[in-house]
Each structure stands twice: as C-alpha cells, then as structure tokens.
Amino acid sequence: MAFGHFSQGQPPEDPVEALRAELLAVKQASGLSYARLGARTHYAKSSWERWVNGKQFPPRAAVESLAAALELDPERLLALWERADEARADATGADEGGVGESANGAGEPEEPGHGAGGAAVAEADTSATPRQRSAGRRRLLFVGAACLLGAAVSVAAVLATGGDSHDAPAASKAAAATGSAQPPTPQCRAAGCGGKDPAATHCGLDGQTLTLTRNKDIVIELRYSKACAAAWGRITYASKSAIVDADNSAGDSFATPVHWGNDVYSPMVAVTGRMTAWACGTQPNGGARECTRHMPVPGTPQG
Structure with a gap:
C-alpha cells in the first residue's frame, strides 16, 4: 500500500499537522474503520480516532504498529513522527529540568x-510534556x-x-x-x-x-x-x-x-x-x- 500524500496539494508546514494528515491519508487508503484499525494494531479504536483527528498526539509505537499492520515502509511515517515530536517539544518551551520519558517510552506504554x-x-503516559520527555532522552546520553x-x-x-x-x-x-x-x-x-x-x-x-x-x-x-x-x-x-x-x-x-x-x-x-x-x-x-x-x-x- 502506498502512503497518502495529503489530499490538498502540498503537505502542511506544521509537522504535527503533517503527521495527522498522513495518518488520515493512510487510514482512508486502507479502507479500514477505526474498529478494524484497532483490531489490527491492538490499540483502541477510540485512540485511533483521537490520533487521526488531531485530538491527541500518537505514541511512536502506535505509528510503528500501524505501518506493520498495513505492510507499509515505516520510515516515512516515523520520520514525520520524529519531526512532529520535536516541534511539539520546541513549542512547549518547558523547563529542561523536568522528568524524562519512561523506560518503555518510545510509545510502548505501561498499561x-x-x-x-x-x-x-494502552495509550502512552501524557503527564510529562514533550520538552520534558525530550530532555529526558538527551540526559540518557550522559549515562x-x-x-x-x-x-x-x-x-x-x-x-x-x-x-x-x-x-x-x-x-x-x-x-x-x-x-x-x-x-x-x-x-x-x-x-x-x-x-x-x-x-x-x-x-x-x-x-x-x-x-x-x-x-x-x-x-x-x-x-x-x-x-x-x-x-x-x-x-x-x-x-x-x-x-x-x-x-x-x-x-x-x-x-x-x-x-x-x-x-x-x-x-x-x-x-x-x-x-x-x-x-x-x-x-x-x-x-x-x-x-x-x-x-x-x-x-x-x-x-
């Protein structure tokens, strides 16, 4: 299955919106309902509805699961996810001293x-801000x-x-x-x-x-x-x-x-x-x- 390419011409400049639009395009191309998408990926249909419609930012593991379930090359989706995650971190302006991401924080959530x-x-823990999670990842480099x-x-x-x-x-x-x-x-x-x-x-x-x-x-x-x-x-x-x-x-x-x-x-x-x-x-x-x-x-x- 080919990836969606944003039904309205050029991709959005906002990386978060670009990811959302790509998830929507992929879902529409698959012809699957949210329920069927949830069954294939083992994430709840309500979660996919929130992620695809931009109500909540998806965990990385959910994006990986989507690519695997639909037999897609994950590189494009994950590259979009990485840019969107960094954009969210930059937008928060949160204190770098916050707590880091959980041990299974690449979207493989504690349930x-x-x-x-x-x-x-289950869905990933959203208690930490993107900037805090990003800071936590960077601090791991000094371990x-x-x-x-x-x-x-x-x-x-x-x-x-x-x-x-x-x-x-x-x-x-x-x-x-x-x-x-x-x-x-x-x-x-x-x-x-x-x-x-x-x-x-x-x-x-x-x-x-x-x-x-x-x-x-x-x-x-x-x-x-x-x-x-x-x-x-x-x-x-x-x-x-x-x-x-x-x-x-x-x-x-x-x-x-x-x-x-x-x-x-x-x-x-x-x-x-x-x-x-x-x-x-x-x-x-x-x-x-x-x-x-x-x-x-x-x-x-x-x-």
Whole structure:
C-alpha cells in the first residue's frame, strides 16, 4: 500500500499537522474503520480516532504498529513522527529540568492491569510534556557505558516479548540494574515451570506470541518461551473477573482472573516434544469462552 500524500496539494508546514494528515491519508487508503484499525494494531479504536483527528498526539509505537499492520515502509511515517515530536517539544518551551520519558517510552506504554500482565494496547503516559520527555532522552546520553549496555539489554528484552513486555519486567529490570550484558537466567524449564509466573521466573524475557484470537473485545494470546519450554495465556481488552487460562495436551491447566484493569496473564504450562498448548479467555460471570489454536513447539513437524 502506498502512503497518502495529503489530499490538498502540498503537505502542511506544521509537522504535527503533517503527521495527522498522513495518518488520515493512510487510514482512508486502507479502507479500514477505526474498529478494524484497532483490531489490527491492538490499540483502541477510540485512540485511533483521537490520533487521526488531531485530538491527541500518537505514541511512536502506535505509528510503528500501524505501518506493520498495513505492510507499509515505516520510515516515512516515523520520520514525520520524529519531526512532529520535536516541534511539539520546541513549542512547549518547558523547563529542561523536568522528568524524562519512561523506560518503555518510545510509545510502548505501561498499561493498567494485573501486575506484569499487560500487552501494548494502552495509550502512552501524557503527564510529562514533550520538552520534558525530550530532555529526558538527551540526559540518557550522559549515562555511563555500563548502564547504557544494561539498558540496551532491557530494551531488547522488551522488544523480544512482541510489543508488550509486561510478562518479562523482572528480567529486563534486573539486567538494567546490574549493567550486565547477560540477561538473567530462566529459573525453571518444562514441567518445572508448571503453575509458575513467567515474569518471576524470567521466562517472559524471550516470550513470543505463537497465536492469538478474540472473544468479543478480548484479545487472547498464547505466549511461549523457548528457554523455559513453557507457554502461558494473556488477555487484553478484558473486564474485571474475565479469566485467562493456559492448557497443554498433557492435561495441565492454570487460570487467572482479571483483578483490576483490563489485562492479565496466566501461570505457565510445559510444552515440549509432541505436546501442544493453547490459551483461552472467558468473559466475566461465566460468559462465553474462546480458545486459540492448539500449537506445538515451534519448528516441530506436524502430522
């Protein structure tokens, strides 16, 4: 799909308006509704409506997610985003001494939800001004080499989780805190991980989403750690008391309800050899239950 090129001739001189116009052009070219756009990017349709219509500035990760969902070259959109972000920072004239951007502040937002269970579906924190966030980024340049290396490992851990890092925060934070180039060692494997927390055991550090499905508004993911030979379920866009469970073909099953917020992840089940695993999401109050496909260990021949 080609990018939009501003339906009214030359692009606006205002970088923020240029980004907004390009997002609108991309959406119109895609033919997708806000709801469909939200489903493809895992950001709320109401968020896209605000971003496209200029009511709120989008996080970088949302722009990246849009490019990936529509199979676009992200460079143009991200270049527009960078110029718009700098323009907003310059326009505020805020004190350089403000707080910096959060650790996952490139738009991969902290999400309200159960402990470490959220996916990258919430909006970025807007409490800091663009100038403050920009100042925070610049101050990072003065951090010592060891700390930078540790932070790089932490960011790599976040990206390895598939965009939403909350089932791996303990591992990434530990690496950053120690300045070590090596991430923490997973604390369990296979059957030994059964019923355990993927974050506390560092299994979430290499977590990846094998498959996903939906139960109405709930997004259900089956997450997998190669290092731990284990899988777990995660749900987002869920309501309080909705339940996620992870299951395997050996008969193991572990479930967790949403205690607050709109997301949660389950304890782990082993998935080795010819075993398969799947995740399910159940609506609150005994509502409908939907499950992902049954997935084998990645790379295992089927049949």
